Amino acid sequence: MQRAAMLAALALALLLQSALTSALESNTVRAAADEPIWGYQCVKERCERVLVHDAEGRARAVQALSVCKLTCGTSANLWPRPRHLHTSKTLDWVNYSSINVETRGDDGSDYRNHRGGSLLQQASELFREQQMRKATIKDGTPLVKTGGKTLEVTVSLRDPGRHQLTLNTDEGYELFVKIMSDGRINTTIIADNFFGARHALETLNQLIVLDDLEKQLRLPREVTIRDSPAFPYRGVLLDTSRNFVSVDAIKRTLDAMAASKLNTFHWHITDSHSFPFVSQSFPKFHLYGAYTPAEVYTPTEVVDVVAYGRVRGVRVLPELDAPAHVGEGWQWVGDNATVCVKAEPWQKYCVEPPCGQLNPTVDKVYDLLGGLYHDMLSLFKPDMFHMGGDEVNFNCWNNTDSIVEWMVKKNLSGRQEDDFRMVWDHFQKRAYEKLVEANHGHELPVVIWTSGLTAPGKVDRYLDPKKYIIQIWTKGDDPLIKELAEKKYRLIFSNYEALYFDCGFGAWVGEGNNWCSPYIGWQKVYDNDLKKLLRNLGVEPDQTSVLGAEATLWTEQADSHSVDGRLWPRAAAMAERLWSDPVTGWQAAEYRMVSHRERLVKLGVQADSLQPQWCHQNEGYCYLSHNIQGEH
Numbered sequence: 001m002q003r004a005a006m007l008a009a010l011a012l013a014l015l016l017q018s019a020l021t022s023a024l025e026s027n028t029v030r031a032a033a034d035e036p037i038w039g040y041q042c043v044k045e046r047c048e049r050v051l052v053h054d055a056e057g058r059a060r061a062v063q064a065l066s067v068c069k070l071t072c073g074t075s076a077n078l079w080p081r082p083r084h085l086h087t088s089k090t091l092d093w094v095n096y097s098s099i100n101v102e103t104r105g106d107d108g109s110d111y112r113n114h115r116g117g118s119l120l121q122q123a124s125e126l127f128r129e130q131q132m133r134k135a136t137i138k139d140g141t142p143l144v145k146t147g148g149k150t151l152e153v154t155v156s157l158r159d160p161g162r163h164q165l166t167l168n169t170d171e172g173y174e175l176f177v178k179i180m181s182d183g184r185i186n187t188t189i190i191a192d193n194f195f196g197a198r199h200a201l202e203t204l205n206q207l208i209v210l211d212d213l214e215k216q217l218r219l220p221r222e223v224t225i226r227d228s229p230a231f232p233y234r235g236v237l238l239d240t241s242r243n244f245v246s247v248d249a250i251k252r253t254l255d256a257m258a259a260s261k262l263n264t265f266h267w268h269i270t271d272s273h274s275f276p277f278v279s280q281s282f283p284k285f286h287l288y289g290a291y292t293p294a295e296v297y298t299p300t301e302v303v304d305v306v307a308y309g310r311v312r313g314v315r316v317l318p319e320l321d322a323p324a325h326v327g328e329g330w331q332w333v334g335d336n337a338t339v340c341v342k343a344e345p346w347q348k349y350c351v352e353p354p355c356g357q358l359n360p361t362v363d364k365v366y367d368l369l370g371g372l373y374h375d376m377l378s379l380f381k382p383d384m385f386h387m388g389g390d391e392v393n394f395n396c397w398n399n400t401d402s403i404v405e406w407m408v409k410k411n412l413s414g415r416q417e418d419d420f421r422m423v424w425d426h427f428q429k430r431a432y433e434k435l436v437e438a439n440h441g442h443e444l445p446v447v448i449w450t451s452g453l454t455a456p457g458k459v460d461r462y463l464d465p466k467k468y469i470i471q472i473w474t475k476g477d478d479p480l481i482k483e484l485a486e487k488k489y490r491l492i493f494s495n496y497e498a499l500y501f502d503c504g505f506g507a508w509v510g511e512g513n514n515w516c517s518p519y520i521g522w523q524k525v526y527d528n529d530l531k532k533l534l535r536n537l538g539v540e541p542d543q544t545s546v547l548g549a550e551a552t553l554w555t556e557q558a559d560s561h562s563v564d565g566r567l568w569p570r571a572a573a574m575a576e577r578l579w580s581d582p583v584t585g586w587q588a589a590e591y592r593m594v595s596h597r598e599r600l601v602k603l604g605v606q607a608d609s610l611q612p613q614w615c616h617q618n619e620g621y622c623y624l625s626h627n628i629q630g631e632h
Contacts, residue, residue, distance in 0.1 A: 036213055040065050042072035046591065046619040065617060066209040067091065067218055069595055076220070078206050079596035080261055080576035081589075083230075087207070088222040092185055094208055095148035096135035096217050099128050102154045111155075115163035116194040120155060122311045123194070127153075127201045134210045135217055145215045152180075153187045153204070155197050162193035165263060165315045166383045167445065167547065169193065172228030173200035177207075179221055187223075196228075198313040199261055203227070206599070230581035231530070233492055233548030235264035235317070236571050241271035243559035244295040251308055256568050256605045258312035260575035260596070265309055266317045266386060266550060269297065272341075272356040275329025277302075281371035289329020302379045317447075318376045321388025322369065323427050327356025337362045339403070340396040349396045352509065352556070357396050360427035361406040366434050373438035383444065385435060389428065390449035390473070394420040417452070424453055425462045432467070447471050447492065456480055465489045469547065473500075476528070482537040485545045493549040498528035499574065501566050502554045514557075522593060522610065525551070526573040526586040548578050568607035569597040591619050 039062025040047045047068040053059055069077040071089045078085070101124035103111040111117025135144040162169065173196040176188045187204060191197040203225060211218045236257055238245060254265060269277045275289025276296045290296045297305075306316045330338045341356040343349040350356070358365050377385070397403045397420055404415065412419040436443055447469045448454075453462050454470060456479070463470075469490045472481060476495035484491060493499065496516050504519025506512070530549060534541045551571045558566050576582065576589060586593075594616050600607040615622035 039063060039213060040068035042068055045073045047072050049618055062213070064209075064211045064213040067211050067213075069591070070207070070209050070218070070220070073591075075592060076207060077592055077595050078203060079259075079572060079592055079599070080579035081582070081592070082203065082225045082227040083580060084224075084226040086222075086224045087220040090221045091211075091218040092179065092221050093148035093214075094131070094151050094185065094217040094219050095146075096131045096144065097146075098148075098150040099131055100150070100152050101127065102152065111157060111160045114160040116157065117160045119163055119194045119311055120157070120160075120197055123198045123201055123313075124153075124155075126311065127205055130205050131208060131217065134208070143210060143212070143215065144217055148216060149179075150184045151187065151219070152184050153189065153201075155189045155191070155200075157191055157193055157197060159193045162195070163310075164381070164383055165195055165310075165313070167232050169195055169232070170228070171195050171199060171232075171263070171313075172226075173197060173203075175200045175203055175223060175225040175227070177204075177220060177223035185219060195263075195313050198258075198311075199227070200225075202258060202261065202313075229261065229263075229579045231546065231548035231578045233264055233550070234262045234575060234578040235266050235492070235548065235550035236262060236567060237266040237268055237494070237550055237552040238563065238567075239268040239271065239553065239555045240276060240297070241268065241555075242273045243555040244274070244276060244291055245555065245563055246560040247297070247301050247305060249560040249563050250305055252564060252603075252605050253567060254305070254309045254312055254314055255603050256564075256571070256600050256607070257309075257314050257575075259600060259603060260572040261313070261579050262571065262575050263313055264315050264317055264550070266319060266552075267305075268319045268321065268554075270329070271321060271325045272327035272350070272354050277372075277376075279372055279375045281375050282368060284332045285329040285372075288331050299375075299379055306380055315383065316380055317382055317384060317386055318380045319386035319388055319447075320369070320372055320376060321390070322431065323358040323360060323424070324350070324390065324392045325356070325388060326358055327354050330356070333364065333368065335362055335364050336402055337365050337368070339400045340393070343396065349393050349399075351391050351393075355393070355396065357392065358427070359400065359403060360397075360423050360430075361403055366430050369431055370434035370438055373435045377438050384447060384469070385444055386447040386471075387428075387431065387435070388449060389453060390451045392420075392424055392452055394452070397423060418458075421453060421455075421458065421462065428453065428462065443467065445469055450474055450478075450480065454480065454484070456483060459484065459489070460487055463489075471550070473552075476533040477536065479537065481534070482539050485534060485537075485539045485541075488545070490547050491545060492547050493528075493530050493533070494552050495528070495533070498524050499549060499551050500554070501551055501570060502557065505557050508556050520570070522570045522573040523586040525570050526577055526589060526593075528574065528577060530577075531581075549574060564606035565608040568600050568605055569593065569610065570608075572596055572600070 036052050038049055039052045041050055052062055075081045076087045103120050111120055170192040173191040178186055180186050189197050189200040208217055208219045274291050275285045278286045278296050278298045286296050309316045327341045337359055339357055339359050340349045343355045346353040346355050412422055450472050465488045470484050471492040473494050473496055475497050500516050503516035505514055507514050530546050531541045551574050553566050594610055597607050597610055611622055
């Protein structure tokens with residue numbers, strides 16, 4: 001009995017000692033968590049991770065990683081890199097709750113009285129919200145201390161009335177930061193219009209970083225930036241027909257585009273697979289063509305997406321692809337308006353199932369197109385329009401009796417490729433007339449894909465270079481590009497070997513990999529130099545021949561859950577190519593690219609990871625050769 005009591009007492013003592021040890025260890029861990037172990041120092045223009053204290057316990061002069069990346073090197077960790085940039089290495093503490101954006105003109109006029117000024121007001125609110133998100137609560141703990149200097153932002157616009165982006169819009173800006181005598185941080189933004197000012201606010205947003213060592217928002221004490229894009233068209237195409245993509249996913253794409261200074265969201269909204277666009281003129285299209293009643297884009301949602309993009313400096317460009325790539329949604333029309341719909345074997349009638357094309361000989365087709373154009377123009381209010389026009393299958397038309405009979409009446413009985421191009425030309429001219437009519441009689445720039453209508457030696461028979469912009473999806477060394485440039489067509493590059501982001505995955509028809517494999521890494525996207533492509537073809541590029549480029553995501557194998565990772569951060573690599581037109585390759589941009597991916601993730605974009613996080617924290621150690629980049 002006595003022995004049992006002694007054992008019980010010993011067990012209790014051991015239990016108390018264990019609890020005390022656990023408590024001490026917990027307090028030690030908690031105390032250690034409050035004190036940083038690692039910091040960063042700038043060594044040869046890269047951020048080296050070092051212990052905060054040396055072996056003797058002496059404190060080192062270290063910075064937070066965000067601060068080091070901001071001050072180390074010549075690019076201030078900005079993406080895309082500004083064309084002219086100077087920032088001081090000395091930073092100031094910004095009071096996140098005292099940020100004022102003044103949008104009145106020098107003459108005292110209120111920009112809010114102008115539509116461009118109203119957009120600026122909304123963009124200013126968004127800028128303030130971004131700083132609050134950097135500074136506010138995480139897991140119940142404030143990220144920054146209260147205090148710091150007031151940030152005064154003054155925006156001056158030469159054209160406050162401009163509210164729509166066009167191919168001729170000046171998107172340049174000047175940005176200056178300096179400390180006032182009363183201690184306030186003064187930032188001046190000068191731009192021609194809202195769109196340039198919005199880009200300046202994005203740059204300023206990237207210059208304000210969270211210092212997790214000092215618990216402050218920090219901004220360089222002096223900044224001088226003069227910046228403008230190298231190309232006026234900087235786009236992302238998203239296909240929402242093959243798989244439905246939610247409005248929330250579309251808005252995340254617009255957020256990422258704004259952070260990267262891309263300016264055109266090309267909405268491939270319908271195709272042969274589904275018709276999710278809700279037409280007010282012909283509501284049966286979506287009733288017959290949507291995957292489900294819930295997977296549609298209502299007029300209210302379209303207007304919302306357009307407004308959301310515009311505040312972020314992004315035009316939303318609609319595409320109604322025709323005369324091919326139609327099918328689902330058209331079943332109610334009748335009158336033989338569509339042909340080859342779900343034709344089998346599909347390989348004879350289209351490039352992928354399901355097949356379907358419009359019948360250019362049926363008048364009702366043009367009445368329907370006119371109504372759809374009217375609906376899209378009234379909702380999107382675009383400055384340009386995409387008419388699609390790719391992958392027309394002549395064999396489909398050749399096996400349609402009514403089309404062949406019509407061709408005979410038009411003396412096109414040879415049924416050769418040029419005869420079918422004449423049929424296509426008939427369609428294109430009538431469709432274009434309906435587009436102009438829907439736009440109240442006013443012409444607007446039209447984009448069309450490279451296709452059989454743009455075949456070598458044929459294109460200028462059918463397409464007026466003053467009216468049509470050609471979007472290139474073939475490879476960047478296609479000799480057709482030279483012909484198009486020499487014939488003064490304006491070009492948008494989506495050369496598939498660098499800018500088709502659906503490449504490199506498993507085939508969805510059959511087995512193996514899909515047709516355009518392999519996967520395209522961000523490095524190849526970054527080095528897709530448009531001017532170099534033209535020079536390699538023997539053409540000297542000028543300011544009008546190349547409008548820019550567009551990354552594309554066709555969604556046979558992507559939807560709302562995977563769009564972010566397929567597009568980002570690779571589309572951002574293209575963004576710097578189009579904005580900065582760098583003379584160096586991807587190696588010089590790698591550190592900043594990895595950082596920009598982290599920036600996108602903090603925006604809520606599920607961007608693919610490029611490297612282990614260790615590489616982000618240990619610059620210069622993740623490389624294939626000893627040619628380590630310096631500038632970042």
